[in-house]
Amino acid sequence: MRLTVGRDQSDIEKIRDFAEWLLDIGEGKLGGINDGETVIDILINDPHDPIGSLIKFVYPSILEKYNNTSYFQERAILAPKNEVVQEINNHLLLKFLGDEVEYLSSDSICQSEFVHDQFDANLYSPDVLNDLKVSGLPNYKLVLKIGVPVMLLRNIDQKNGLCNGTKLQVISFGKRVIEAHIISGTNIGNRTFIPRMSLTPSEKKILSNSEEDSFHWLYVLQ
Structure with missing residues (x-):
């Protein structure tokens, strides 16, 4: 679709x-x-660096061609698990020049959620919250560079083509906003701004962390 x-x-x-x-x-x-x-036929020909071998096959000459919009439109790597996606993203991010920019999600919860229950801060420490891997939400830390392609995780503005699965390429970074241009869908070439926003996980068991503040991004090149 x-x-x-x-x-x-x-x-x-x-x-x-x-x-x-x-x-x-x-x-x-x-x-x-x-x-x-x-x-x-196996595309991975280096048993010592299988991910690097796969990336080299799917994204040849990435530094010379990443400014070409069609380059990322025609390529993608699918992975069965989010852990594998993260490992591929880390490998790809190292190939891009420039400084990394790091965005972190909230690492505390609103105590008003526990008006009728006793609040135990030890159960919801930053380490515990940061270690959560929730379906439909990005991990607590998002690392990007100028020029990397990303994919939206949510429908933000369907009229302007900002839908779940839309690919974009990062142009610049702000403290609470990311500027990018669209490289897939019906509004290719348009510039847009993606702000920080609150996300609510669908899994009921972790709704106590429902005010997680994060970007609507799937990590690089999913």
Whole structure:
């Protein structure tokens, strides 16, 4: 669905054919009868640095081409777990020049949440809150550089193309805002500002940390 936004009909048909092909692979509908053995082409050719090898294949000459909008439109690395995503992001971030800018989420909770219950600060220490890995929320620390591509995690302004899954490229940093231009969807090239905002996790067990203040970003190059 994300890939079809802003595409013409011929591209949409190709994308849907590719999606059906992936589903057929998963359901075992492709290929002929065999003895259980097959040959798989592996893109990772360096067993000592598998992530670096994958990045080199998907993002060749990244420093020379990252200013080309279509370069990141045509590339992405999918990962099964957020931990793997974070490791890939860390590798990619090192390839970009310039200084890192670090943004942190809130590391305390509002005690008004415990009006009728006793508040135990030891149960909600900064270390505990910072270690939470919540579905739908970024980790407590976000590290970026100028030029890195990012992806929105929420629908912020659908009219202007700021939807879940929209890709952007960072232009500049403020204390509580990030400036970027859109590189996917229907508003490619438009500049926008993403402010800090409160996010509420969907998991009921951790709603005591519901006022987590963070950016609506998935980490770099997800």
